[in-house]
Amino acid sequence: MKILKCIFFLFVFCLASEAFGQSSSDLRRQKEALTREIESLNRSLNQTANNKNLSLKEIRALNAQIRLREKKINVINSEVKLLDNQISDNTNTVRSLQSQLNKLKKEYAAMVLFAFRNQSSYSKLMFIFAAENFNQSYKRLKYLQQFSEYRKKQASYIEGTQKELNVKIVELDRNKQEKSNLLTDQQKERRTLGIQKNSKSKVLSSLTSQEKKLKQELTQKQRESATLNRAIQNAINREIEEARKRAEAEARAAIAKAKAENREAPDAKPVASGSSILAATPESAKLSSDFLGSRGSLPWPVTNGMVIEDFGNHTIGRNVTTENNGVDIKTAPGSQVRAVFGGEVAAVQNISGSYAILIRHGEYFTVYSNLKSASVSRGQKVSLKQNIGVVITDPIDGTTEVHFEVRKGATPMNPSSWLAN
Known part of the structure; x- marks a missing residue:
C-alpha cells in the first residue's frame, strides 16, 4: 500500500508539472510577442522623434510603448508566481521522496537482516518440513518465494525513488535559477519603464510650450x-x-x-x-x-x-x-x-x-x-x-x-x- 501511494503521488505530480509547463510556455510566448512589439515601437518612435512636427504621434507611440512594457512586467510577475508554486511543489516532493526513501531503506534493511539469519538452505528446509501438514508446507514454500521476489522489488523501488529524487532536486535548482533570471529581467524592465515615463514627461513638458x-x-x-x-x-x-x-x-x-x-x-x-x-x-x-x-x-x-x-x-x-x-x-x-x-x-x-x-x-x-x-x-x-x-x-x-x-x-x-x- 505504501508503494502504491508513492506511485499515485508521483503520477498526480507529473500531471501538475505538465499543466505548469503549458502555462509557463504560454506566458513565455506572450512575453516574446510583447518584446517584439516593443522593439518595433522603438524603431517607430526613433523615426517619429526625429521629426519635430509629429508631436501627437510621438506621444501615441510613447503611450503604446509604456502600455506594452507594463503588460510585459505583468507577464513576468505571472511567470514568477508560477515558478514560486513549482518551487513549493518540488520542495514538498523532494521531502516526500526523501521520507519514502528512508522508509524503504529501513524496510529493506529489516528484510536483509531476516534473510541473513535464515540464509542457509538447511534453515529453509527445516522451516518447510516443520509444518504440521502438506498444505502448510506448500504455503511456507510460497511465502519464501514471495519474500525473495519482494526483496528484489524493494531494491528496484529504492533505486527508482533515488533516481526520481535526484531528478526533482535538479529540477528544483533549475526553477530557482529561472526565478532569479526572471527577477533580473523584471528589474531591468522596471528601470526601462521609468526611463520611458520620464521621456514622456519631458515630451509633454515641451508640448506645453507648443500647446497652440x-x-x-x-x-x-x-x-x-x-x-x-x-x-x-x-x-x-x-x-x-x-x-x-x-x-x-x-x-x-x-x-x-x-x-x-x-x-x-x-x-x-x-x-x-x-x-x-x-x-x-x-x-x-x-x-x-x-x-x-x-x-x-x-x-x-x-x-x-x-x-x-x-x-x-x-x-x-x-x-x-x-x-x-x-x-x-x-x-x-x-x-x-x-x-x-x-x-x-x-x-x-x-x-x-x-x-x-x-x-x-x-x-x-x-x-x-x-x-x-x-x-x-x-x-x-x-x-x-x-x-x-x-x-x-x-x-x-x-x-x-x-x-x-x-x-x-x-x-x-x-x-x-x-x-x-
Missing part, C-alpha cells in the same frame, strides 16, 4: 474623426430606414395576399424600432447571433499589427484630450485590410483623401478606415478574411495605420474585447 500648435494638429484630427463618425452614422441610419421600409412592405404584402385569397389577414405586428430592426429577419438574426458568439475570437483586420491607440478617451498634456471610437493599428506599408467576419458592405466612402468601409453583420457593423484603396462596393457580400482594401501610408512620416471599429447599431464598442489575443 498641438491643439491645431488635434483639431484637424478631431475634424477628420467627426467626418468619419457622421458618415458612419448616416450609413447606419440609412440601413435602419431601409430595413424598416422592407418590414412594412412585407407586412402590407402579407395582408394583401390574405385578402386576395379570402383568408383572415394576419395580425399586424409593430415594426421594431432602432437598430433592432436590423435583426428582424431570421437570416439577419442568425448573423447577429453568430457575430456576437465570435466575440473575443475575431481575426485582426490586418495579418500583422499592434494597437497604437486604444478605444476611449485619452489625455495629452494638461488641456488636450482625444476620443477614439475604435482602435488604431500600426502595420506594415502596403498591408491588405480584411473583413473580420462575413457580411454585406453597407458603405464605401472617400473621407479626406482616404477610404472608409462599413460592413454590416446583422445588427452589428465593423468599420475599416484610413485606406488608400477599396476593392469592394456597397451591397457586395464579403466572407471572413476577404481582402477589402489597402492601408494608406502617411507620405510625411511613413507611418501606416488602419482605424478599426465595432458597433452595435450606431453605438461604438471596444474592439479589443472582440479581437483574438
Whole structure:
C-alpha cells in the first residue's frame, strides 16, 4: 500500500508539472510577442522623434510603448508566481521522496537482516518440513518465494525513488535559477519603464510650450474623426430606414395576399424600432447571433499589427484630450485590410483623401478606415478574411495605420474585447 501511494503521488505530480509547463510556455510566448512589439515601437518612435512636427504621434507611440512594457512586467510577475508554486511543489516532493526513501531503506534493511539469519538452505528446509501438514508446507514454500521476489522489488523501488529524487532536486535548482533570471529581467524592465515615463514627461513638458500648435494638429484630427463618425452614422441610419421600409412592405404584402385569397389577414405586428430592426429577419438574426458568439475570437483586420491607440478617451498634456471610437493599428506599408467576419458592405466612402468601409453583420457593423484603396462596393457580400482594401501610408512620416471599429447599431464598442489575443 505504501508503494502504491508513492506511485499515485508521483503520477498526480507529473500531471501538475505538465499543466505548469503549458502555462509557463504560454506566458513565455506572450512575453516574446510583447518584446517584439516593443522593439518595433522603438524603431517607430526613433523615426517619429526625429521629426519635430509629429508631436501627437510621438506621444501615441510613447503611450503604446509604456502600455506594452507594463503588460510585459505583468507577464513576468505571472511567470514568477508560477515558478514560486513549482518551487513549493518540488520542495514538498523532494521531502516526500526523501521520507519514502528512508522508509524503504529501513524496510529493506529489516528484510536483509531476516534473510541473513535464515540464509542457509538447511534453515529453509527445516522451516518447510516443520509444518504440521502438506498444505502448510506448500504455503511456507510460497511465502519464501514471495519474500525473495519482494526483496528484489524493494531494491528496484529504492533505486527508482533515488533516481526520481535526484531528478526533482535538479529540477528544483533549475526553477530557482529561472526565478532569479526572471527577477533580473523584471528589474531591468522596471528601470526601462521609468526611463520611458520620464521621456514622456519631458515630451509633454515641451508640448506645453507648443500647446497652440498641438491643439491645431488635434483639431484637424478631431475634424477628420467627426467626418468619419457622421458618415458612419448616416450609413447606419440609412440601413435602419431601409430595413424598416422592407418590414412594412412585407407586412402590407402579407395582408394583401390574405385578402386576395379570402383568408383572415394576419395580425399586424409593430415594426421594431432602432437598430433592432436590423435583426428582424431570421437570416439577419442568425448573423447577429453568430457575430456576437465570435466575440473575443475575431481575426485582426490586418495579418500583422499592434494597437497604437486604444478605444476611449485619452489625455495629452494638461488641456488636450482625444476620443477614439475604435482602435488604431500600426502595420506594415502596403498591408491588405480584411473583413473580420462575413457580411454585406453597407458603405464605401472617400473621407479626406482616404477610404472608409462599413460592413454590416446583422445588427452589428465593423468599420475599416484610413485606406488608400477599396476593392469592394456597397451591397457586395464579403466572407471572413476577404481582402477589402489597402492601408494608406502617411507620405510625411511613413507611418501606416488602419482605424478599426465595432458597433452595435450606431453605438461604438471596444474592439479589443472582440479581437483574438
